[in-house]
Amino acid sequence: xxxxxxxxxxxxxxxxxxxxxxxxxxxxxxxxxxxxxxxxxxxxxxxxxxxxxxxxxxxxxxxxxxxxxxxxxxxxxxxxxxxxxxxxxxxxxxxxxxxxxxxxxxxxxxxxxxxxxxxxxxxxxxxxxxxxxxxxxxxxxxxxxxxxxxxxxxxxxxxxxxxxxxxxxxxxxxxxxxxxxxxxxxxxxxxxxxxxxxxxxxxxxxxxxxxxxxxxxxxxxxxxxxxxxxxxxxxxxxxxxxxxxxxxxxxxxxxxxxxxxxxxxxxxxxxxxxxxxxxxxxxxxxxxxxxxxxxxxxxxxxxxxxxxxxxxxxxxxxxxxxxxxxxxxxxxxxxxxxxxxxxxxxxxxxxxxxxxxxxxxxxxxxxxxxxxxxxxxxxxxxxxxxxxxxxxxxxxxxxxxxxxxxxxxxxxxxxxxxxxxxxxxxxxxxxxxxxxxxxxxxxxxxxxxxxxxxxxxxxxxxxxxxxxxxxxxxxxxxxxxxxxxxxxxxxxxxxxxxxxxxxxxxxxxxxxxxxxxxxxxxxxxxxxxxxxxxxxxxxxxxxxxxxxxxxxx
Amino acid sequence: xxxxxxxxxxxxxxxxxxxxxxxxxxxxxxxxxxxxxxxxxxxxxxxxxxxxxxxxxxxxxxxxxxxxxxxxxxxxxxxxxxxxxxxxxxxxxxxxxxxxxxxxxxxxxxxxxxxxxxxxxxxxxxxxxxxxxxxxxxxxxxxxxxxxxxxxxxxxxxxxxxxxxxxxxxxxxxxxxxxxxxxxxxxxxxxxxxxxxxxxxxxxxx
Numbered sequence: 001x002x003x004x005x006x007x008x009x010x011x012x013x014x015x016x017x018x019x020x021x022x023x024x025x026x027x028x029x030x031x032x033x034x035x036x037x038x039x040x041x042x043x044x045x046x047x048x049x050x051x052x053x054x055x056x057x058x059x060x061x062x063x064x065x066x067x068x069x070x071x072x073x074x075x076x077x078x079x080x081x082x083x084x085x086x087x088x089x090x091x092x093x094x095x096x097x098x099x100x101x102x103x104x105x106x107x108x109x110x111x112x113x114x115x116x117x118x119x120x121x122x123x124x125x126x127x128x129x130x131x132x133x134x135x136x137x138x139x140x141x142x143x144x145x146x147x148x149x150x151x152x153x154x155x156x157x158x159x160x161x162x163x164x165x166x167x168x169x170x171x172x173x174x175x176x177x178x179x180x181x182x183x184x185x186x187x188x189x190x191x192x193x194x195x196x197x198x199x200x201x202x203x204x205x206x207x208x209x210x211x212x213x214x215x216x217x218x219x220x221x222x223x224x225x226x227x228x229x230x231x232x233x234x235x236x237x238x239x240x241x242x243x244x245x246x247x248x249x250x251x252x253x254x255x256x257x258x259x260x261x262x263x264x265x266x267x268x269x270x271x272x273x274x275x276x277x278x279x280x281x282x283x284x285x286x287x288x289x290x291x292x293x294x295x296x297x298x299x300x301x302x303x304x305x306x307x308x309x310x311x312x313x314x315x316x317x318x319x320x321x322x323x324x325x326x327x328x329x330x331x332x333x334x335x336x337x338x339x340x341x342x343x344x345x346x347x348x349x350x351x352x353x354x355x356x357x358x359x360x361x362x363x364x365x366x367x368x369x370x371x372x373x374x375x376x377x378x379x380x381x382x383x384x385x386x387x388x389x390x391x392x393x394x395x396x397x398x399x400x401x402x403x404x405x406x407x408x409x410x411x412x413x414x415x416x417x418x419x420x421x422x423x424x425x426x427x428x429x430x431x432x433x434x435x436x437x438x439x440x441x442x443x444x445x446x447x448x449x450x451x452x453x454x455x456x457x458x459x460x461x462x463x464x465x466x467x468x469x470x471x472x473x474x475x476x477x478x479x480x481x482x483x484x485x486x487x488x489x490x491x492x493x494x495x496x497x498x499x500x501x502x503x504x505x506x507x508x509x510x511x512x513x514x515x516x517x518x519x520x521x522x523x524x525x526x527x528x529x530x531x532x533x534x535x536x537x538x539x540x541x542x543x544x545x546x547x548x549x550x551x552x553x
Numbered sequence: 554x555x556x557x558x559x560x561x562x563x564x565x566x567x568x569x570x571x572x573x574x575x576x577x578x579x580x581x582x583x584x585x586x587x588x589x590x591x592x593x594x595x596x597x598x599x600x601x602x603x604x605x606x607x608x609x610x611x612x613x614x615x616x617x618x619x620x621x622x623x624x625x626x627x628x629x630x631x632x633x634x635x636x637x638x639x640x641x642x643x644x645x646x647x648x649x650x651x652x653x654x655x656x657x658x659x660x661x662x663x664x665x666x667x668x669x670x671x672x673x674x675x676x677x678x679x680x681x682x683x684x685x686x687x688x689x690x691x692x693x694x695x696x697x698x699x700x701x702x703x704x705x706x707x708x709x710x711x712x713x714x715x716x717x718x719x720x721x722x723x724x725x726x727x728x729x730x731x732x733x734x735x736x737x738x739x740x741x742x743x744x745x746x747x748x749x750x751x752x753x754x755x756x757x758x759x
Contacts, residue, residue: 169640172638175604175634175636175640176634176636176700178627179602179604179627179632179634179700180633180699181629183628191642191653194644194645195644278645281649281653282645282653283657284652284654284655284657286657
């Protein structure tokens, strides 16, 4: 194939993904630079508190999730719970943030299950005054973020550690440092984490950006008066008043600036810590040698898994709950009301599934066009652009995309929704598929061509079937990402199109917890179906390729 | 402090890799274990170091200075192990790699000890460099220094020269043997290259 034809394949990915993302940012920054909006913000009395809430919840949750991740990996790596950890992370990640928040609220809120369990022994007749959900200090929001982001960071750490070349080196480093007299935990903290942590910088940045600018979680469990800055920005952007819209855009820009400031502060703190860390690492002290936190780490891992299971259970329970007075452990009456409401809005489910299917397939096609027409070395160069939707505050990106969508008449249309869902799903599909696609042995292609088969025949008959499992997995990830979108759906859809996610968030923030639970359950169920299908494809592939009786495990 | 092996048997899935092996290595002496790949020589080293795990099963007695090492964790055996790869930490300077191994104590003295070891090895001034910037031979020397500075009571070498090119190999052999002779610790060397075996070493063929 000629170079010209190869590069022609690049046009769709560049025009439909790269160009809009690259154009949206300057447009959004321009929108956010209105002088009058900034002077209005300067006099807004609730802004400082909202700003502190945003930065506080984001930093605390990011650092706590990171600490939990490092501690768990340190004590579980190479132990018997490691396989459990690697297998459990997928299902945990598949649970959408909003659904998890709605379910966790049912557990920890003042009239939640924990309070009910305590009420009988402690003789409470009214719900306690717990600051756990919609509390003024964002404790509930922080809690949800930690529980939801730790699995994401863990998944990234596990993926990093299981790269063949690194796994081999790790074994060597651990073995040689052990013979120097160090226990495993000491080896991780002193030598391995300083080496590996920089390689987790991207996921960490994504977690921080998410925590700082998340809207749907903040609406469900976040503080109310004032809410976080992202929520105020979102409310202003939805306002009918153009001046308020400009303020919203300015706040979105402010959030991006805050993110940058947080990153710089963390980088500064890290470099200040590095010296102290170095002195400690090379002090030569062999601290408690055989002591190991493995048992505690296993307990914490099990607790995290149990929490997710309880959350799912509570969503199911709550969606069918009628009357449930406070100290009672079980509802007094059951009702199908919530599910009848779901049935009345079947189109919501249809739109979620349809958008998800379209977005993930479109993203897959764009990503494959990119992979097939570029050398692997180009991936690194486009990575900042691909990852931009993950690390740039989503509000800012949406301000830009909305402005771009207006002249194209895409705002409020299903076409616009499909387009923006494709944009947000693409980075995940790209990251999920890149390792398998880029490491595909080129000799298969050479063999097929040498046998006289066409390139197309090779692709359809050899390559696509061989890579069916990673493709299915990437499709499931893209589908899950699309289904979980709240902000892009509301923003580009101009609030006219309801999905299970927008319904769940709207109902939950409106206090209708039972109906919200039903939609949250659906929100979790849709991606779960996607992952289950992908698992079936993966297993069939595994069975076909592995010769019988020759399993190595 | 002599290293004594008696009646060592190592098996995998019920099949014996080596059986009833005994040896005594006096301080400053070298036991060279030779054999084709798969003969169990690396498993023997791993067993002595304490790193042998499933699916291997081992029986026999291991004594160092008369004390039985059964059940002693690797970290407390103080048996140094050198691999084919240098396994230096790439993000820590050469000096920090050595400080990682040196026993705790006064920092200035430890730094002086690390720098003296570097100078003795012909690596004066390399302390602040990062390992990836060094040549293969230089890294091998730093790796040996690191193992020695931990003050091991015995040293195990697992084909330590096999990844070096011909010219470097003889140089490294010379360097390693001189360094080991000065330390007066028992050494077990696993190799499949006769040229690696120093004169006067006990040779055990597997």
